[in-house]
Amino acid sequence: MSLYVMKFGGSSVGNTERMQRVAKRIVEKQDEGHQCVVVVSAMGDTTDDLIDQAKLLNPDPPAREMDMLMTTGEQISMALLSMAIHQLGREAASFTGWQAGFRTESVHGKARIIDILPGRVQEALRAGKIVVVAGFQGMTEDGEITTFGRGGSDTTAVALAAAISADVCEIYTDVDGIYSTDPRIVKCATKLKEISYDEMLELASLGAAVLHPRAVEYAKHNKVRLVVRSSFNNNEGTVVKEEATMEQGVVVSGIAYDKNVARISILGVSDTPGVLAEVFGELARAEINVDIIVQSGVQNGEADFSFTVSLAECDNAVAVINNLKGHLPYREVTSEDGLVKISIVGAGMISHPGVAAQMFDVISKQGVSIKMVSTSEIKTSCVINGDKLNEVIKALHTAYNLDAEDQVFVGGPQDRR
Known part of the structure; x- marks a missing residue:
């Protein structure tokens, strides 16, 4: 008997029909002789709808109250999925994040996990129940929901x-696994059988x-075996583990891109010690x-340097610099949008x-100029204009x-949480 954690995203439980399909899949896993703990996201567009309602009432709602509101989406999913499992003749027990033992920092909206006390989850498993846990949430030591x-x-x-100490953590989403790049752009993208944590x-x-990077980081640190697979079919997914078997001749495993990029340049800055520390300290x-x-060469005691931030943070970053x-x-300080960061990755x-x-x-052969470059041992990133991204x-x-x-992509609706 193996212990499985199965996570289903918002599109996987987006309506009652999909909820029933997920419940059937979980029961089939139990029928194979496994114990099952299920983590669920909010249904479909529930989270976005809650945000829209909040902002109609208050354009700048308090972070604490937003957390109180946002956690309800996952709680709806966990209760409905448990009911669907019961309808199939199995016992299920649903828990909020804090009932499942998640203890967090006192930071609303982006709290980090401090500890997990999963006693109630383990007790329910020992009783032969399928456990359903609301994702995305926890509680501070002071009893505040985060x-x-x-x-x-x-x-x-x-x-x-x-x-x-689960044997496997399966992440069910709307695609078959991890692809070599976005299959919506490259129809012949390859589904990877396995990939390393790094x-x-x-x-x-x-x-x-x-x-999400935080989930991968957590898996790497705790050596959790991850499998990414589709909730819409039974195809084999992609295994994420310590070291992936390198296929012959494959140097680059994947290509990623980020459209949410802006470049800010500060021109004519005095070349004195502590300048960069002050600028980036204020931004932090x-x-x-x-x-x-990137910093350019020094001329006449002055230097120019540029850096990238997310597009959403560009105006705030420029304001911070203007205050200095x-x-x-x-x-002069300038900003530029319409950029993308494209990266190749491979051990x-x-x-x-x-x-x-x-x-x-x-x-260069696509007639595109490279504006900035960043490298590490297993990746190279280039910032370019976004108009020829697909090419x-x-x-x-x-x-x-x-x-x-052959075209191998099999996907459903986009699933982002």
């Missing part, structure tokens, strides 16, 4: 799998939306995440020279021998 932010249900599932973490951080205090940073001008003189890049050079060559991805996919012979 949420984990985007991708929080993935994190709930992986963290719970680690806490109860490669998956890079892809998730760089824009691949199938798994404003909770603005900075990605790629009184004691940190610069000639094989470590031992194969020339991979980045090939990427630059492919991009660049297709060209890179072919250049790194990632094209499948």
Whole structure:
């Protein structure tokens, strides 16, 4: 008998018909002799609808009350799914995140997990029940309800799998598994049989939306075996594990992209010690995440430097920099949108020279200029104008021998939490 944690996203439980299909799938897993713990997201567009209602009443609602509101979506899903399982003749017990033992920081909207006390979950399993847990939520030591932010249900599932020593954590979504790139752009994208934690973490951080980076990081730290598969069919998914078997000739495993990119440039800054520390320290205090940073050469005691932030944070970042001008003189600050970050990822890049050079060559042959570059041992990222994104991805996919012979993509509605 194995212990499975099964996570189903919003599109997987988007209506009563899909809820019944999920319930049947869970019962079939139990019939195979396994214990089942299920983590669910809110149904379909429930979360977005709740946000819209809140903002109609208050354009800037308090974070605490938003958490009180947002957790109700997952609670609806857990109760309905438990009822569907009971209808199939099996016992199920539903738990909120805090009933399942999730203890978190006192940060509303993006709390991190401090500890998990899964006693009630384990007790229900010992009683032969299927356990259904609301994802995305926990509680502080002071009894305040919190949420984990985007991708929080993935994190709930992986963290719970680690806490109860589950054999496998299955993430059911609207696609067959992890693909070499977005199959909506490249129809011949290859579904990967397996991928390493490090490669998956890079892809998730760089824009691949199938798994959230926090969930992958948690899985890597706790060595949780992950399987990403579709809730709409029984096809084999992609295994995420410590080290993936490298196929012959495959240096790059995947290509990711992020359209949510803006570049900010500060021109004519005095080349004195502490300037970068002050600028990026202020941005950090404003909770603005900075990605790629590039500084140009110094001329006449002045330097220029550029960095990228998410498009949503661009205006705030510019405002922070403008507030520094009184004691940190610069000639000009500019911002640019309409950009994308495109990245190649692969463990094989470590031992194969020339991979980045090939990427630059492919991009140049599409008539596209590279604005910024960032590298690590297993990835290279380029910031480019977004108007030829699809052409660049297709060209890179072919250049790194990632094209499948046949179209293999099988997907359903987009599932993002």
